[in-house]
Amino acid sequence: MSYPISNPEGRELRVLVACEASGEVRRAFAKLGHDAWSCDLRPAMDGSNKHLRRDVREILDWGWDLLMVAHPPCTRLCNSGVRWLSEPPPGKTAQQMQAELEEGAELFSTLWNAPIERVAIENPVMHKYAKALIRNYQKPAQSVQPWNFGDPETKRTCFWLRGLPPLAPRYQTWAECRHALGLPSDAKPIDRVHKAAPGPERWIERSRFFPGIAAAMAEQWGGIADNPSQCAAGAQLSLFSA
Numbered sequence: 578m579s580y581p582i583s584n585p586e587g588r589e590l591r592v593l594v595a596c597e598a599s600g601e602v603r604r605a606f607a608k609l610g611h612d613a614w615s616c617d618l619r620p621a622m623d624g625s626n627k628h629l630r631r632d633v634r635e636i637l638d639w640g641w642d643l644l645m646v647a648h649p650p651c652t653r654l655c656n657s658g659v660r661w662l663s664e665p666p667p668g669k670t671a672q673q674m675q676a677e678l679e680e681g682a683e684l685f686s687t688l689w690n691a692p693i694e695r696v697a698i699e700n701p702v703m704h705k706y707a708k709a710l711i712r713n714y715q716k717p718a719q720s721v722q723p724w725n726f727g728d729p730e731t732k733r734t735c736f737w738l739r740g741l742p743p744l745a746p747r748y749q750t751w752a753e754c755r756h757a758l759g760l761p762s763d764a765k766p767i768d769r770v771h772k773a774a775p776g777p778e779r780w781i782e783r784s785r786f787f788p789g790i791a792a793a794m795a796e797q798w799g800g801i802a803d804n805p806s807q808c809a810a811g812a813q814l815s816l817f818s819a
Contacts, residue, residue, distance in 0.1 A: 592606045
C-alpha cells in the first residue's frame with residue numbers, strides 16, 4: 578500500500594516518527610512546516626489527529642520523503658539490561674527473554690532497513706547479542722546527552738543514522754549548558770531517567786524524549802532533502818561519535 582506525498586514539489590516534506598506517542602518529535606517537525614506524523618500502538622498523548630495508532634511496519638512504504646525518526650523499544654536491546662538474558666527477572670523464563678530479545682531486534686532491523694531514504698533510530702547503548710541479530714547492523718553514528726541541546730538532564734542517547742549527518746550539539750559541556758540556563762555553579766544534570774519511581778508506568782517516563790534534541794532534529798535535518806551537501810559536512814563531526 579502507498580500513500581500520496583502531500584507536496585511533490587518539496588515545499589512540505591513528509592516525516593514519520595515511529596514508536597512515538599508523546600508527539601515531541603512530530604511537533605518539532607510540524608512547527609517548521611513539515612507534514613509530520615507519529616505512529617505507535619498507544620494513542621497520542623496530546624490527542625493529535627496526526628498520529629497513527631497501528632503497527633509502524635504496516636506504513637513504512639507510505640511515501641515518507643524527508644525522513645523517519647524511530648524510537649523502538651529498547652528494553653531487551655540495551656546494555657543496561659543484558660543481565661536479564663542469563664538471570665531472568667521474576668515471572669520470566671530464559672526462553673521468554675530470548676523471544677523478547679529476538680522480537681525487539683526484528684523491529685529494529687525492519688526500521689533500520691526500511692524503504693526510506695533517510696533514517697534516524699534512537700536507542701541507548703546496545704549489547705552484543707542484539708547487535709548480532711540486527712540485519713545490516715552498523716555502529717551508531719553518535720551519542721549525545723540531553724544537556725548538549727539545552728535539556729538539563731543526563732541520559733546517554735545513541736543515534737543510528739542512514740542518509741543523515743550527526744546532530745551538531747548546542748553545548749559542548751555541561752558547564753556551558755548550566756551557564757546558559759542560569760543554573761547554580763554546583764548544579765548537576767537531572768537524572769530523571771535512572772531515578773524514575775518503580776511501577777507499571779516507569780518505562781513510559783524513562784522513554785519520554787527530550788524537546789531540545791527534537792528541536793535540533795527538525796532544525797538540522799528539516800532541510801536536508803534540499804541541501805544534500807549537509808550530509809557530507811555533517812559527517813565530519815566526530816566529537817560525539819560512538
